[in-house]
Amino acid sequence: MSKETERTYTPWQKFPQKSKQTEYTQPTKLLADDGTLLAKGWARRNMFEYDRTKVQPQMRGKEWDFYQISDGNYMVQISFANISIGGYTSAVIIDLKRGKQIKNKTALFLGGKNKYILPPKGDVPNVVDISVGGARFFVDTKETSRTIHFTMGDVVCDFQMDIPENLENITTVLPFKDEPTRFFMTTKQNCMPCEGTYKIGDKVYELKKDDTFCALDWGRVNTRHSLVWYWGNGSSYLTDADGKKHIFGFEITWGIGDESNATETCIFYDGKAHKFGAVDVEVFPKPDKYMQPWHFISEDGRFDMTMNPFYDNFSDLNALVMRMNTHQVHGLWSGTVTLDDGTRLEIKDMYAFCEYVENKW
Numbered sequence: 001m002s003k004e005t006e007r008t009y010t011p012w013q014k015f016p017q018k019s020k021q022t023e024y025t026q027p028t029k030l031l032a033d034d035g036t037l038l039a040k041g042w043a044r045r046n047m048f049e050y051d052r053t054k055v056q057p058q059m060r061g062k063e064w065d066f067y068q069i070s071d072g073n074y075m076v077q078i079s080f081a082n083i084s085i086g087g088y089t090s091a092v093i094i095d096l097k098r099g100k101q102i103k104n105k106t107a108l109f110l111g112g113k114n115k116y117i118l119p120p121k122g123d124v125p126n127v128v129d130i131s132v133g134g135a136r137f138f139v140d141t142k143e144t145s146r147t148i149h150f151t152m153g154d155v156v157c158d159f160q161m162d163i164p165e166n167l168e169n170i171t172t173v174l175p176f177k178d179e180p181t182r183f184f185m186t187t188k189q190n191c192m193p194c195e196g197t198y199k200i201g202d203k204v205y206e207l208k209k210d211d212t213f214c215a216l217d218w219g220r221v222n223t224r225h226s227l228v229w230y231w232g233n234g235s236s237y238l239t240d241a242d243g244k245k246h247i248f249g250f251e252i253t254w255g256i257g258d259e260s261n262a263t264e265t266c267i268f269y270d271g272k273a274h275k276f277g278a279v280d281v282e283v284f285p286k287p288d289k290y291m292q293p294w295h296f297i298s299e300d301g302r303f304d305m306t307m308n309p310f311y312d313n314f315s316d317l318n319a320l321v322m323r324m325n326t327h328q329v330h331g332l333w334s335g336t337v338t339l340d341d342g343t344r345l346e347i348k349d350m351y352a353f354c355e356y357v358e359n360k361w
Contacts (some may be wrong), residue, residue, distance in 0.1 A: 007218070008339070018088070018277060018299060018300070019259060019260070019262075019263050019277045019278045019299060020024065020260060020261055020262070021042065021261075021262050021263070021275055021277070022040065022041030022042070022261045022262055023041060023042055023043060023044075023046070023262075023275070024039060024041050024042070024047045024127070025044075025047065026047060027049055028048055028049065029048075029049050030048045030049055030050045030051070030173065030183075030229065031050070031051060031054040031055065031181075031183075034048070034054075034056065034181075035054050035055060035118070035222075036054025036180045036181055036183040037105055037173070037175050037180060037181065037183045037245065037349045038183070038259075039173050040173055040174070040175050040261040040262070041172070041173060041261045041262045042170060042171065042172045042173070042262040042263075042264070042275070043170075043171045043296075044168040044169065044170070044171075044273045045168060045169060045171065046079070046121045046122065046123050046124070046171040046187050047171070048171065048173055048185060049120075050120045050121070050185065050209050050220050051120070052117070052120070052220070053151060054103060055146070055181075055222050056206040056222075057181075058084070058113065058180045059084045059085065059113065059222070060084065060182075060222050060223065061187065061218065061220075061222050062081070062083040062112075062219065062220075062221050062222070062223065062361070063081070063082045063083075063117075063118045063220050063221075064079060064080065064081035064082070064118075064211050064217070064218070065080050065118055065122060065128065065139065065216070065218055066078075066079040066081070066216070066217040066218070067079065067139075067148060067159075067212050067214055067215070067216055067217075068215050068217065068233075069159055069161075069194050069196070069207060069212060069213070069214045070207075070212065070213070070351070071208070071211045071212040071251050072095070072096065072211070072351035073095070073096055073097055073211050074093060074094065074095060074096065074198075074205055074207060075093070075094045075096055075313075075330075076091070076092065076093050076159070076198050076205075076207070077090070077091070077092045077094075077331075078090070078091045078092075078137070078150050078157060078159070079129060080116070080118065080128070080137045080280065081119075082112045082113070082116050082118065082355065083112075084113040084361050085110070085111070085112075085113075086108065086109055086110040086111065086112055087108070087109055087112045087116065088105070088106055088107060088108045088109070089107050089130065089132060089133075089135050089137040089150070090104065090105060090106035090107070090135075090158050091103075091104075091105050091152070091155055091198070092104045092105075093198045093200075093205060094313060096310070096311050096330055097310070097311075098191070098358050099310075099311045102205075103155060103200050104201070105135065105150075105152040105153060105155040106135075107132050107133030107134060107135035107152060108133060108309055109132050109133060114303055116130055116132065121187075121190070121218070122141075122216060122218030123169055123171070123187055123189055123216075123218070124141070124185050125141055125142050125143060126139075126141050127139070127140050127141070133152075134143040134153065135150065135151065135152035135153070136149070136150065136151050137150055137258050138150070141163075142163075142180075143163065144162065144163050144164075145160065145161065145162060145163055145191045146160070146161050146166060146192070146214075146315070147159070147160050148160075148161075153347040154200055154201045155198070155199065155200055156197075156199045157196070157197070157198050157199070158196050158197055159194055159195070159196030159197075159214070160194070160195060160196055160209075161174055161192040161194035161195075161214045161343075162192060162193045162194075162195060162209075163189075163192055164191065164192075164247070164271045165271070166271055167189070167191065167192070167271045168268070168271060168272055168273040169187050169188060169189040169190070169216075169273065170187070170188050170191055170251050170264060170265075170266040170273055170275075171185070171186070171187040171188075172184075172185070172186060172253075172263075172264045173185045173262075174256055174257035174258060174259060174261075174262070174264075175223065175257060175258045175261075176223070176224060176257050176258060177258050179224070181222060181223065182223060182224065182257075183220065183222055183223075183257075184219075184221045184223055185220050185221060186217065186218060186219045186220075186221070186253075186264070187216065187217075187218040187219075188215065188216070188217060188218075188233065188251040188253070188266075189215065189216040189218070190213070190215050190233065190234075190235045190249035190250075190251060190266070190268050191213065191235045191247045191248075191268050191271065192213060192214045192216075192235075192247040193209045193212065193213060193247075194207065194209060194212045194213055194214040195207060195208050195209035195212060211237075212310075213235035213236070213249070215233050215235060215249075217231075217233075223257075225360055225361070226358075226359070226360050227256060227357075227358075227359045227360075228255050228256075228356075228357065228358050228359070229253060229254070229255040229256045229356075229359070230252070230253060230254050230281065230354060230355065230356055230357075231252075231253045231354065231355050231357070232251075232252040232253070232279075232307075232352065232353065232354030232355070233249075233250065233251050233252070233352060233353065233354075234248070234249060234250055234333065234350060234351065234352020234353065235248070235249035235268070235352075236246065236248055236350045236351065236352075238347075239293070242259045246269060246270050247266075247268070247269075247270060247271070248267075248268065248269055248345065248350075249268040249269075250266065250267050250268065250303070250305075250337065250352070251264060251265065251266045251268075252265050252279045252296065252303070252354070253265070254263070254278065254280070255277055257269075257292050259278065260310050261281070263277060263278045265277065265278065265279050265298065265303065267302075267303070267339065269338050269339055269345070274339045274340045275340075276298050276302040276303055276338075277298050277299040277301055277302070278298060278299045279296055279297070279298045279299075279303055280296070280297070281294050281295065281296055281354075282294075282295040282296075282297065283295070285327070285329075285356055286356065287295055289327070290309065290312045290327050290329050290356075291305065291309045291312060292309070293306050293308050293309070294306065294307040294309070294329070294331075294354060296335075296354075301338070302337060302338040303335075303337050303338075304335045304336050304337075305333050305334065305335035305336075305337070305347065306333065306334055306335055307329070307331040307332070307333045307352070307354060308332050308333075308334075309329045309330065309331035310330060310331055311330045311331075311334070312327055312328070312329050312330075313326075313327075313328040313330065313353075314326065314328075315328075315331070322360055322361050323358070323359065323360040323361075324357065324358075324359050324360075324361065325357065325358045325359070326355055326356075326357045327355060327357075328353055328354075328355035329353060329354055329355065329356075330351070330352075330353045331351075331352070331353070332350065332351060333347060333349070333350045333351075333352045334347055334348050334349055334350070335347055
């Protein structure tokens with residue numbers, strides 16, 4: 001920690017109370033028949049039994065499967081989202097080091113509430129095969145592997161990833177105060193070595209498994225119209241003092257809903273989830289500090305990392321009552337994290353990202 005940080009910032013000044021972390025270890029019904037949320041907390045795998053027919057009001061339900069694949073040089077995002085009134089599927093490739101989008105193929109649709117239905121869990125074997133607007137979104141998830149295929153026009157994407165045996169994730173269910181039927185449920189599955197290609201006609205972009213990881217952002221939510229959040233995520237290989245290679249990752253999300261029963265914050269190490277507390281960023285990046293260093297620290301001090309940005313993947317989709325204003329900032333992360341047993345890991349120049357989003361949908 002720098003002298004400046006030591007002088008100006010103490011985490012407990014921002015976190016006067018330690019957050020509660022309610023863990024679910026057995027299958028649990030998510031919604032009552034009238035749509036009231038029954039479960040609030042987190043799990044190492046998705047233990048929440050979700051029935052989309054019980055979401056109230058029905059037209060506020062949103063579902064998505066979002067895959068982000070990167071080797072730190074190129075980033076591919078392949079996704080399908082159904083927000084009841086409509087949705088999309090897309091495949092995007094970005095050159096991170098040059099700071100430019102290479103290609104974006106997107107197919108939109110209207111009225112998708114009961115037309116395009118995604119699986120009720122994302123971390124168990126399932127198949128998604130949806131064709132819409134000239135695009136095909138296909139995902140085959142097995143116990144220890146996942147295959148993704150996307151095609152639309154001149155774009156063809158094919159990726160394969162390993163799901164390490166007994167890989168844990170973080171699945172959280174966050175309520176909204178004074179709104180008993182509202183909830184935000186996501187699974188973040190990190191640390192999946194990945195390889196594949198994004199083809200644009202005869203041009204092929206290849207990502208290799210020795211330095212590429214995929215992160216799944218899986219969501220089934222019933223939210224307010226306006227949301228603001230931070231989402232930070234990364235996976236990498238770490239080599240210990242004995243020369244042994246480990247898979248390391250982290251997930252930090254905050255700002256969404258009521259976090260009094262859980263925070264979406266977790267370290268992953270060799271497939272195991274290590275839960276820690278609430279996280280904040282020392283300096284609010286808006287409006288002009290996105291490309292300055294971001295210092296993150298958790299209430300318990302177990303996550304203390306600084307991101308030095310090299311690219312702001314900014315987008316602003318504004319369509320009257322709908323808007324998604326996103327600064328997804330990519331950079332190199334350095335600092336320390338602490339596992340459940342007290343082991344302290346030193347992180348140096350790890351590629352990862354954090355985004356700040358203002359959303360109306």
